[in-house]
Amino acid sequence: MIAMKENKEIFVRLERCMGCRSCEMACAIEHSISKNLISSISEKPVPVRLLYVEKAEGRNVPMICRHCQDAPCVAVCRTGALVQDSLSGVVERIEENCMGCWMCAMICPYGVVGRKKEVRMAVKCDRCKSLEVPACVAACPTGALIYSTQREFAEMMRKEAAARIAREARGLAKA
Amino acid sequence: MTNDVRSKSIDPACQEMLRACEKAGLETAWDRLEKQQPQCGFGELGICCRNCNMGPCRIDPFGEGASAGVCGATADIIVARNLLRSIAAGAAAHSDHGRDVAHAFQLIVEGKAPSYGIKDQEKLDRLMKEYGVDSPALLAAAILAEFGKQDGPIQFTRRVPPQRLELWKKLGIDPRGVDREIVECMHRTHIGVDNDYVNLILHGLRTSISDGWGGSMIATELQDVIFGTPKPLFSEANMGVIKPDQVNLIVHGHEPLLSEMIVAAASDPDMIELARNEGAKGINLAGICCTANELLMRQGVPMAGNFLSQELIMATGAVEAMVVDVQCIMPALGPLASCFHTKFISTSPKAKFPGATHMEFHEDTAGETAKEIVRTAIKNFRNRDPSRVQIPDIKTRCMAGFSVEAIVSALGGSLDPLIEAIKSGSIRGIGAVVGCNNPKITQDFGHIGMVRELIKNNVLVLTTGCNAQACAKAGLLQPEAAEKAGDGLKGVCQALGVPPVLHMGSCVDISRILVAAAALANALGVDISDLPAAGAAPEWMSEKAVSIGAYVVSSGVFTVLGTVPPVMGSKAVADLLTSGAKDVVGACFAVEPDPVKAASLMIEHIDSQRRKLGLA
Numbered sequence: 001m002i003a004m005k006e007n008k009e010i011f012v013r014l015e016r017c018m019g020c021r022s023c024e025m026a027c028a029i030e031h032s033i034s035k036n037l038i039s040s041i042s043e044k045p046v047p048v049r050l051l052y053v054e055k056a057e058g059r060n061v062p063m064i065c066r067h068c069q070d071a072p073c074v075a076v077c078r079t080g081a082l083v084q085d086s087l088s089g090v091v092e093r094i095e096e097n098c099m100g101c102w103m104c105a106m107i108c109p110y111g112v113v114g115r116k117k118e119v120r121m122a123v124k125c126d127r128c129k130s131l132e133v134p135a136c137v138a139a140c141p142t143g144a145l146i147y148s149t150q151r152e153f154a155e156m157m158r159k160e161a162a163a164r165i166a167r168e169a170r171g172l173a174k175a
Numbered sequence: 176m177t178n179d180v181r182s183k184s185i186d187p188a189c190q191e192m193l194r195a196c197e198k199a200g201l202e203t204a205w206d207r208l209e210k211q212q213p214q215c216g217f218g219e220l221g222i223c224c225r226n227c228n229m230g231p232c233r234i235d236p237f238g239e240g241a242s243a244g245v246c247g248a249t250a251d252i253i254v255a256r257n258l259l260r261s262i263a264a265g266a267a268a269h270s271d272h273g274r275d276v277a278h279a280f281q282l283i284v285e286g287k288a289p290s291y292g293i294k295d296q297e298k299l300d301r302l303m304k305e306y307g308v309d310s311p312a313l314l315a316a317a318i319l320a321e322f323g324k325q326d327g328p329i330q331f332t333r334r335v336p337p338q339r340l341e342l343w344k345k346l347g348i349d350p351r352g353v354d355r356e357i358v359e360c361m362h363r364t365h366i367g368v369d370n371d372y373v374n375l376i377l378h379g380l381r382t383s384i385s386d387g388w389g390g391s392m393i394a395t396e397l398q399d400v401i402f403g404t405p406k407p408l409f410s411e412a413n414m415g416v417i418k419p420d421q422v423n424l425i426v427h428g429h430e431p432l433l434s435e436m437i438v439a440a441a442s443d444p445d446m447i448e449l450a451r452n453e454g455a456k457g458i459n460l461a462g463i464c465c466t467a468n469e470l471l472m473r474q475g476v477p478m479a480g481n482f483l484s485q486e487l488i489m490a491t492g493a494v495e496a497m498v499v500d501v502q503c504i505m506p507a508l509g510p511l512a513s514c515f516h517t518k519f520i521s522t523s524p525k526a527k528f529p530g531a532t533h534m535e536f537h538e539d540t541a542g543e544t545a546k547e548i549v550r551t552a553i554k555n556f557r558n559r560d561p562s563r564v565q566i567p568d569i570k571t572r573c574m575a576g577f578s579v580e581a582i583v584s585a586l587g588g589s590l591d592p593l594i595e596a597i598k599s600g601s602i603r604g605i606g607a608v609v610g611c612n613n614p615k616i617t618q619d620f621g622h623i624g625m626v627r628e629l630i631k632n633n634v635l636v637l638t639t640g641c642n643a644q645a646c647a648k649a650g651l652l653q654p655e656a657a658e659k660a661g662d663g664l665k666g667v668c669q670a671l672g673v674p675p676v677l678h679m680g681s682c683v684d685i686s687r688i689l690v691a692a693a694a695l696a697n698a699l700g701v702d703i704s705d706l707p708a709a710g711a712a713p714e715w716m717s718e719k720a721v722s723i724g725a726y727v728v729s730s731g732v733f734t735v736l737g738t739v740p741p742v743m744g745s746k747a748v749a750d751l752l753t754s755g756a757k758d759v760v761g762a763c764f765a766v767e768p769d770p771v772k773a774a775s776l777m778i779e780h781i782d783s784q785r786r787k788l789g790l791a
Binding site: 025028029117141 | 213215216217220233236239739743744
């Protein structure tokens, strides 16, 4: 059961994504040992990114774990390696429990379950628990990634749409 | 990032103006750096390539995604190609400056540039002898020909010790012509040409040598001929040199060709009279960046600040005109000037800026253009809004003018006393500290932290460029600064009446440091790479600095960089530059952002060189 308090989520404004992959790089660095760009690239195990910028139908689409309620990956995990925090809603992986059966990877509708390079083990977004703002969001130079509550996000989108409609209406009135 | 001005600059004048800018809502480079965060990791590692339109391509530094660009270029190839292009741009900037000076020299010789003359006949004679010609016209032709030569040699490269020249020839990096090497950089980095990172970097070294021992050295030598070889003199540095009751004319950029004419025009009695009629007490000239260094070295014109001071100087609201030529001039000055009465005047046909008034400079009409510019500044004095003027009351006395000739003369006619001091250990070694400001490092912190540590440890510091200005502002260019040096260096400085940090000029004047290094090595009968010497660029940012670093290392001097160059995406290239190069050219790079640790690296190197030379 997930609490009613509204948590912040990572939202994507597709039209702003330039495909620079800064989010991917920041993610890999944040999940490295040194948390430093230049040192992290020579670390073993090799740091991996946990979100993916895909190109589809001519658009750049950052694909990132949605931390779904009653998450299917959690439901199919037979070893308790994936658990959903009842307060934050964040789906986390407990490293020592994962046996690499890939049930989570098969059921995830977004394909955002990755694997460690050297070990047969699933990895996925942990929404950077120790950071106030997830690394990918902080790294996005265009504001394509937004970290806010759904209410705030919807309100922002609504206001933008309202402004657009108002401008169009003004244009029509002038015509 | 904190808004604390102390994290932005250690210069109290800059700190005061940063606070003023923040209050007035004026944007500076530090604000823009913050807005650029996070900066692109691919760019920082040097693993993005935009050289063809199959791209842009990037290499995944974590090895999960692409390991090659569309053409198949790996991280090693992309990093080396990008580095080569940076060297090409830097060498082009210095050498094109040299070309302009050589061109002006030719016009002077032909009598087509009446505003100029020959100030150092002795050097002119020496250069004619070196070139084996018997007239200034032939010298001008021979020097201009260095740029277009196809098969070398560039004459000044023959100043290196014979061992070094042999090594360059053996490696195939003895440059064939200034322009040829730069053009070849662009050819080699075109899609599908040179894809061997070692071959690319070797050509980078060759190109950089054509800068240090070519274009830059040509600029220095001919500027000395035209405007005089610098001799020790005193002046002042920092924003306190701006005068509240005078017409303040700030020259900024790099070449002395126009600014020397402005010095002349500003001291013209008619102009001073005009300024008085406009209500000013006089005309005050001050410089920024290497224009400042050039004018300080030869004319004692005070320096208002270094690279990161440029916006803050304009923000004093007391600048009637900021006159610029080429290099390191922020386009941000245009919009900033529009917030004040300041006239932002561009002068080079190569460098125009949004928001600037263009008053184009040509050698044949230089004197008139300079007068016109001074007149424009004077006429603008009445537009100054005194309520918006804020000039930090901070300036420091400094001693400059240490050309190699001046150093030799201060030593009594030969380098022997310096060599003796090095042998005896009173001078442990020589540190050449140069380079830019970079807002990624607290302004001047990298420079001053390193220089203080070096002189404390008896390392004589030779400086140019923005480091020289940082040292001037921090009071390290006064003879009294010897007190801050170790006992050995202090004794030498006090005996000679010189500071422990010798200001040798502008960035092209790093060629003076090369000449000094070659002379020392020749006097000792060793290669430059055997000297107890090290170089550093603690706050470097420009492509010129990349070329400088490359020619200093090619010349055999271990060099420490204070900001990380965009090469770390290729382990092979990074290893070559930071260790492999030692076995090739006898010197390599190190990267160390902490200025004190960086100084320690230099001192360790100097000590190991001393041991190899059998010095205690």
